[in-house]
Amino acid sequence: MKSIIFKIPEFPHLSETFIVAQIETAITLGYDVQILTRRLIETEASKIPTRILKYDLLNKIIVENYKIPKNKVLRLLKWVFLIVENFKSIKAIFKYHGEFSKFSLTWLYQLHFYKQFNTAHAIHVQYGTNVNPLDVLKKVGFLKPSLIVTFHGHDVFFPISGYIHNNGYYDNLFGFGDLITANTPYLGDKILKLGCPNELLKLIPVGVDTDFFYPITSIQNRKDILRLITVGRLEEVKGHKYCVEVVKTLVKQGIKVELTIIGEGSERLNLQALIKEYQLEKHVNLLGAKSQEEIRSELCKHDVYLLLSVISFNGLRESQGLATLEAQACGLPVIVFDSGGVKYTLKEDHTGFICNEYDTEEVSLKVKEFIINPAKLNAMSDNAIEFVKNNFSQKVLNEKWRTIYQELNNG
Template sequence: MNKIIFKIEQFPHLSETFILAQIITAIKCGYDVRLLIGELLDFETSKQLDLIKKYEIEEKIIIEDYRIPKNKGIRLLKWFFILVSNFKNIKPIINFHKENTKFSLTWLFQWFYYNQFNEVAIFHVQYGTNSKPLDILKKTGFKPALVVTFHGHDAFFPINGFIPNNGYYNNLFVNGNLITANTPYLADKIIELGCPKELLSIIPVGVDTGFFYPNKEIKMHKTLKLITVGRLDKVKGHHFCIEAVAQLINKGMDVSLTIIGEGSERGNLENLIKQYKLQDKVFMKGRKSQMEVRQELWDHGLYLLPAVALPDGRRETQGLATLEAQACGLPVIAFDSGGVKYTIEDGVSGFVCNEYDIDCMFNKVKLLIEDTEMYAKMSNKAIIFANKNFAQKIIDQKWGGVYSNLCNGKK
């Protein structure tokens, strides 16, 4: 059985929903899957604990530990022992050292650690920033195919506010076997960084339409219950949702808003709710499990995502929650920010407004309140759109083909 190792910096994490889906895809495709984890976090806090247990993920974990002795003398002795015992591989060892900026005993421990995985079929790295040292190892003869999936922040420099673009991805773009992005927007950003177009594929993050589905007849209720789901971060534009609701209520519209998620913007959003005196109309419910999110979607009628650019120009690269909402029958009204527009069929499964255009969002919500027939049609079209283009089974088939080609020596 071919083995795939997923290299992940932290697990489980806030981004675990789509990363875990990717891992499960490989398992369902019949591969022997392992997770190489830099830092293992508490499983009990995971909102995906049921899936982690179902697919026995915890048993597949390998902690990335180079086992470098803390004592300098012992470290040096072990370094010499590794060097002598691997002298037949002296050429790739020397080449690996040459690729690093300055000499360090660490490089040999690192090379020796990864050498144990040299017969693995595929390394699938999550986030471009996590591709090191595999990008250099590939240059010095490391055998496994290298797949790197970018997710967003890893394509915007300075990454995390401090990593400069001084040829950071040069080795990856030369030595990697496949780079993937979730939307054309993110793909364009990666190409701007120097990635060859022929190395890049666009594979969206899928939605589990077996879990997210409509459980009731689509109809407009007296009060239109709006909802948005996502971390409380400026890039999500939650404050625009609140401002749109304030406008709607001022115009006599019977609406409410539920915000699901946690993050650094909570205090600012709570202050804005108080400022507009919307405490009985806007409800912040914190972070929820997938089961709880689904129930909330079932209890609401329309999804909002007024995502906007951050000061560094970074934008939302796809937006999974918009697809989960549509799969449950909720039309989506969103700003045209980053890759969000690719998750909506404008005018069919929802509406795409220009970035920062609250008036457009207001008018589209008002339109659906007043035109119940349009609302019903759009709800049904949203279900069809999500299932036809983003159902996890469709995405699984795409990845199955990718993995098969790589195992057979094809790109």
Template sequence: MKKIIFKIGQFPHLSETFILAQIITAIKCGYNVRLLIGELLDFETSKQVDLIKKYEIEEKIIIEDYRIPKNKIVRLLKWFFILASNFKNIKPIRNFHKENTKFSLTWLFQWVFYHQFNEVDIFHTQYGTNSKPLDILKRTGFKPAVLVTFHGHDAFFPINGFIPNNGYYDNLFVYGNLITANTTYLADKIIELGCPKELLSIVPVGVDTRFFYPNNETRTHKTLKLITVGRLDKVKGHHFCIEAVAQLINKGIDVSLTIIGEGSERGNLENLIEQYKLQGKIFMKGTKSQIEVRKELWEHDLYLLTAVALPDGRRETQGLATIEAQACGLPVIVYDSGGVKYTLEDGVSGFVCNEFDMIEVCNKIMEFIENPSLLMDMGKEAVIFVNENYSQFKIDEKWKIIYNQLCNEK
């Protein structure tokens, strides 16, 4: 069996269901899959426990531990022992040390740790920031194909507020085998960083349309029920949803809003809801499992995503929840921010509004109130759009082709 190692910073991570979906794709394609994890989190806190157990993910985990002794003397003695034991590999070891900015005993421990995987077929790294030290190893003769999937924040410097762009991805863009992005928007950002176009491929994050599908129940409630799903982060722009609902209710329009997710913005959003006295119209329900999210989508009419640019220019690069909502038969209204517009067909499965233009959002919501049949018509088109462009089956086929090509080129 061909071997793939997924290199991931943290696992399992609450907000990254798409990474687990990617791992399952490789398993279904028949690959011998392992996960190289920097930090292992508590499995019981994951909303994907059933899938983790079903695919025996826990048994596939390798912790990225270089086993460096804390005692300086023991560390030095072990360093000399390892160097002597790997003397036949002295050239690649020397080259690896030369590529790092300054001498450190750590580099040898790191090289030896990764050398055990030298016969693996593919390293599939999630997030560009996790591509270290694979980029340098690849430059110095590492055999596995190095595939790196960017997801968003990893293309905006300073990354995480402190990583500067001082040639950070230079080795990756020269010696990596393939870079993938989820939308044209993110691909363009990566190209701006110096990635050759021929090294880059666009593969969206897909949705399991066997799980997310319309329930086809007749709508009986009079209130237009809006919903948005995602971590409570400024980039998601939840406060615009709240402002829109406040304006509509002030005009006597019968609407409600459900917000699903957790994050640093929760306090600010709760204060805004209290300020507008909308406790009985806007409901913050915290984090939900996929089954719970699907149930909520089935009970609502229209999906909102008012994501906006952050001060550093970072924007939402795709948006998975908009696709899940459409798969469940909900039209969507979004801001034209980042790669979000690629997740719907404007005027067919939903509406794309100018970024920050809350009046336009309110006007589009009013179109559904004035023409209730639009909910059903656009909802049907939304299901068709997702099945044709974002179904996990079609995305899996793209990954199967990519993996096979990388194995053949290795």
């Protein structure tokens, strides 16, 4: 059985369900999977999603540990032993050490650690910032598997995390990697501008498990209160305050509307203060973080999904917006700002509306359209379900990945 190694910064990171979905894809396609991570997160058993348990992912984890002795003498003796053990790769070892400005015993330990993965079909890295040292090992001819790197958004905006600068940071990856993937044309364009060759890049959106996200209840024949919802960590880029602004505008006009916000983050206190300032305590509910099951349940109790994300102080934008797809899969039309790659997750005036960034008045008008014309809400609801099923369902994307993995194998 061919194997794929997924390299992930930390696991299980319970909020990054799209990474678990990618791993599930490989398993579904018949690959043996291992998960390589720098940090194993201790998580209460009761909080681990069933999909992680279903595929026994916790028993597929390998922690990135080079097993370097703390004792200096033992460290040197083991280093000599590794030189002898890896003597057939001595040219690659010299080349690898030559890639660094200073000599360190660590480099050989690192190279030896990654030797165990040379029988794999591919190593699929999540986040560009997580590719090191695979790009260098590929450059010196030591790494045998195909190297795939999937970017997710923050990993293209320099300085990344406030300290990683673009001084040729991805040159080795773009020169020696086998495949780069991005979830939207927006993110793909950012990667190309960093120097990625066109032929190396493929656009593959993050998919939705439509067997999990589906309409449990019909939006038809509900009460006269229009229920809005948004899901995501409470951070500036998600634009929750603009959702509150929309509710303020609608309530002032005497429109019966409620907003539910699911998520936790640094903006909670600011949002609480804004809700209080606008006297919207009866109209806006902050529910905090919820499980995937709880999110699905809440989506199916609401009518319209909002994602009014904006550019953050450090230039970050939403690269795709998985939550808009999950909402549509549950039958909710979506209204979004034209920011980043979010607009690629819906079909304008068919499954939702795309509004100018920061224009809460335009969003308010679109919400009112659903109130004035309930038939449009119902039609868009049906359209949204079909749109996601035909373009973003995990089943559709599994077939795309089947082709990609096979092509890399044949290459």
